[in-house]
Amino acid sequence: MDNKSIAQLLAETADLLEIGAGDPFRIRSYRRAAEAVENSTEQLSSFVNEPSRLLEIPGIGKGMAANIQEIETRGSMKLRDELLITYRPTMLELLKLPGMGPKTVALLWEALQVSDVEQLQAAIDTGKLATLPRFGQKLIEKLQRGIAEYHRNSGRFLLDDAEAAAERVTLYLEQFKGIERVMPAGSLRRGRETVGDLDLLVTGPACAEEAVAAAVEYTAAYPPIAELLAKGQNKVSFRLRSGLQVDVRLLPEASYGAALQYFTGSKMHNVSLRQRALKRGYTLSEYSLARLDDGTVVAAAAEEEIYKALGMDWIPPEIRENQGELEAAAEHRLPRLIEQIDLRGDVHMHTQATDGRNTILEMAEAGIARGYQYIAITDHSKNLAMTNGLDDQRALEHMQRIREVDAQMDGRIRVLTGIEVDILGDGAIDLSNEVLAQMDVVIASVHSLFQQPKEQMTERLLKALENPYVRILGHLTGRLLLRRDAYEIDLTAVLKQAARLGVAVEHNADPNRLDLCDIDLRRAREMGCKIVINTDSHHISSLDMMRYGIRQLRRAWLAKEDVLNTRPVDEFLAGLRPRPLA
Ligand code: DGT
Numbered sequence: 001m002d003n004k005s006i007a008q009l010l011a012e013t014a015d016l017l018e019i020g021a022g023d024p025f026r027i028r029s030y031r032r033a034a035e036a037v038e039n040s041t042e043q044l045s046s047f048v049n050e051p052s053r054l055l056e057i058p059g060i061g062k063g064m065a066a067n068i069q070e071i072e073t074r075g076s077m078k079l080r081d082e083l084l085i086t087y088r089p090t091m092l093e094l095l096k097l098p099g100m101g102p103k104t105v106a107l108l109w110e111a112l113q114v115s116d117v118e119q120l121q122a123a124i125d126t127g128k129l130a131t132l133p134r135f136g137q138k139l140i141e142k143l144q145r146g147i148a149e150y151h152r153n154s155g156r157f158l159l160d161d162a163e164a165a166a167e168r169v170t171l172y173l174e175q176f177k178g179i180e181r182v183m184p185a186g187s188l189r190r191g192r193e194t195v196g197d198l199d200l201l202v203t204g205p206a207c208a209e210e211a212v213a214a215a216v217e218y219t220a221a222y223p224p225i226a227e228l229l230a231k232g233q234n235k236v237s238f239r240l241r242s243g244l245q246v247d248v249r250l251l252p253e254a255s256y257g258a259a260l261q262y263f264t265g266s267k268m269h270n271v272s273l274r275q276r277a278l279k280r281g282y283t284l285s286e287y288s289l290a291r292l293d294d295g296t297v298v299a300a301a302a303e304e305e306i307y308k309a310l311g312m313d314w315i316p317p318e319i320r321e322n323q324g325e326l327e328a329a330a331e332h333r334l335p336r337l338i339e340q341i342d343l344r345g346d347v348h349m350h351t352q353a354t355d356g357r358n359t360i361l362e363m364a365e366a367g368i369a370r371g372y373q374y375i376a377i378t379d380h381s382k383n384l385a386m387t388n389g390l391d392d393q394r395a396l397e398h399m400q401r402i403r404e405v406d407a408q409m410d411g412r413i414r415v416l417t418g419i420e421v422d423i424l425g426d427g428a429i430d431l432s433n434e435v436l437a438q439m440d441v442v443i444a445s446v447h448s449l450f451q452q453p454k455e456q457m458t459e460r461l462l463k464a465l466e467n468p469y470v471r472i473l474g475h476l477t478g479r480l481l482l483r484r485d486a487y488e489i490d491l492t493a494v495l496k497q498a499a500r501l502g503v504a505v506e507h508n509a510d511p512n513r514l515d516l517c518d519i520d521l522r523r524a525r526e527m528g529c530k531i532v533i534n535t536d537s538h539h540i541s542s543l544d545m546m547r548y549g550i551r552q553l554r555r556a557w558l559a560k561e562d563v564l565n566t567r568p569v570d571e572f573l574a575g576l577r578p579r580p581l582a
């Protein structure tokens, strides 16, 4: 690693400490070290085997030298990892925006609970940011330019952000008299984990050919438009201030189905479908399915009619990826894909005992409000010191409180005990077996040392699976969408072992994770793995993230039967890895 990268990690750590109003001396020591490293004329990585030479650099003491060595060997340091769990990696993204410093980020978090770029955008859009002291128009404009730049660099958007943007445009369009329906197509309708741009289809009397001009004008006047890209006869394309592009198409009812089919894609699905149409003597376009010989329209108003005319069942948008769905639809053997209503419980969530924001009781009530029969409280373990993770003793006490709340619920919902226990660097589990043995739901997850080489990481997870009390593997690859790649791992080996031992793998419905991804989930099912879907909520409102995860399960062709927490509580518990006999 070059000096500049080392310096950057040290400076980031200082920033994170400052966001958390840490000890000013400590903050300064990291800043000074960052400067010293950056200004050093020697390449620090060449000192790996001579740590004493690090001490010769002014501003670097023993502790800092150890930090630098840790950064050298594994690309990060413990304090930084821990801070990133408390303060979200997204806050570092915020810091990169021009005009943003740690104090500003801290203020945004305290005043408006803004912790990422999208939330900042929302705070600008709703005018909330302007109500804060120090946020004058100039600064807000500067931030706005920074946000657009940030998105231009990544090019794609998280599913929840894309969905929220689509909902806002929809609300606006539906206010126009004669617009009756606004339907997202494209990757958003297919539920892809990230979205490149929005494709919105609009119908209603106002979209009839002779009337459409006024509706087009109205669309182009959507106030949050940052840049109008195109305004055609029945199409408007624009870019929002966030950088997200939106393509709106206004269509007469008669061709709505054909347009929806076409613009939902995927492109490869459409290519295959068109070939099928040609073989049967039809031509398929965004306007209709028509006969090749005389042009008679066979189907156009509804998607179902198009698929039906081609001898197929209607195909759920999530699986339109040309991965065998056309064949299955033609042979009438598409699976009945899982739906959110099939879920009976959510078994990964945090409370105030560690880094969650609500109490056990509040989580339980929120679970009832979502129609669940059970939830599991799974707080962090002690290795995650910055989250105030539980040690054996506190875990036992916490379990006692969970049982009390469970009793208090009087059967309205079952509150299971649990833990999200850390998988340590060597694959050991962070709490004692004695304690784990008493818990219903033991989820084991990696939260540190992401830079381990592939073999070591694989060994680490295989070793963790050997612990007979581990019943679920949490967010298995550690990725954060658009921010942090999955760590290197032999996933096949881990899935094989999980299947053999009966350990369930989690799909984490947090739109930042959605891990395991659709493709790996499908593979996990085929390999015989049990599958659980969880929100990993840190707040009652996050329980609603479930819908993003459900989309991924559907994309993985999973049915209700494939997912453990669709079962009633006793069957769910019986479906988990059996505990060793005492
Ligand atoms: P994205 O925006 O990158 O997340 O992905 P999509 O799937 O939304 O792609 P997009 O916005 O380029 O196009 C929307 C849909 O329009 C796409 O899923 C299928 C359809 N489409 C676009 N271009 C073509 C094409 O050249 N041929 C065919 N058959 N369909 C297309």
Ligand code: CA
Residues within 6 Å of the ligand: 186, 187, 188, 196, 197, 198, 199
């Ligand atoms: Ca799109």
Ligand code: CA
Residues within 6 Å of the ligand: 186, 197, 198, 199, 247
């Ligand atoms: Ca598009």
Ligand code: ZN
Residues within 6 Å of the ligand: 420, 445, 447, 474, 475, 536
């Ligand atoms: Zn976790």
